[in-house]
Amino acid sequence: MNYTFQFGVALAQLPVLLSAALVTLELAFLAFWGGALIGVAGATAKTYGGPALRRLASAYVVFFTNTPALLQIYFIYYGLPEFGVLIPAFIAVVLGLMLNAGAYLTEIMRAGFISVRRQEVEAAETLGMSLFQMVRYVIVPHIAKTIYPSLANFFILLVLGSSMGAIFSVNELTGTAIDISTENYRWLEMFLLVGVIYIALTFIASVSLALIGRFAFRVKAKVF
Template sequence: MAYQMNFAPVMALAPQLAEGALNTLILSGQAIVAGLAIGVVGAVGRTEGPRWLGRAVGVYVELFRNTPLLVQLFLIFFGLPYIGVRLSANAAAIIAIALNLGAYSTEILRAGLQAIPRTQIEAGLALGMSRLQVVRYVVIVPALRIIYPALTGQLTLTLLGSSIASAISATELTAAGARIESTTFRSLETFLCIAVIYIAMTFTFRFIYWLIGLWLFRRKAPPKPSLIADVTEVSRAGA
């Protein structure tokens, strides 16, 4: 007998899916903000900091990039209580996802910083630009332009990867779907709905990232356009 699709029981519990999607956005948003902050500190520390700091950041990056996120999540949620630190499922999920994203974003941001030649920075200072102008126009914007596709792709993976938090019963979309499935026994219909919601969230965020990219990288004249134009030429001459 062919399987008869029936979405009615699942749709009757649609508010739970909506609440789960909202919780996923909140959880992912908090983890992304924390992870990017870790990535910025790690990238700067690894490129500009003392050797010991660079090595410490390198160990952190390798540990978190070479172990599964699920294992990291379990270690934080089940391991920390052994040393007297008890976290809620959501707090543990945010910390684990943030640390995981921080390791990847450290390397992505470091690649962007290292892509800017030192001679180009020195040229900007030699031409009379302030350090703030050098950081903004010679370092940050060009570096961000280089890494923006990889960085936004990693943020999208972080949003999707938040579903793994359901393994410790964190309140997010996949966990909500599991509860609905156990109530309705409509597994296929439930997870088809969840897949559609994840696709909608992913494409929405990709559109937002595209709009942010247009705003960040739109062509506009800086305060000293002649200096910016001369930086590349001077740096090439000194290379």
């Protein structure tokens, strides 16, 4: 192959890419926390709700985990305007990722809910804990410890998934790389650099999440 790599051109864009990486993290954070809220609500509905609520939550999970997130965003971004609701691309992407994440997080949270053992609750009752104390000191720590590794893992997937923003011209990392490449034509160099930034980004995220897990929940999460 006679292609001359010119990494200098790509590296010159590093500051721009790094600030775009912040947008990537922002997308991932918003989708994660929004999804987590949906997840708590969904898992509560699925575990403790009445039959109708349970069925609704299940339908949501089944539908959103069996269709591509990309299509869900398409549906929101191009479909909502037909109802007369015009939303900016960034919001559509966040909303789509959030709804998609919510479905997966419902399942993760539910696994945590189910893992609370009756004996533990009974032990807390015999100690004379109030309901609030029980939730605060026994149930939540237990759930947190059980689901933390899955949550950490899912956050990494969201960082990667946020690259779909590029398709809707959101200027996160991948989108910015596409924009710059269409001007300087150094596609390969730009995307190699972007790949390295994603690796660094997710690696830093994995390490920090593992450390947080170790100190906050005494979870031994593996970085690799």
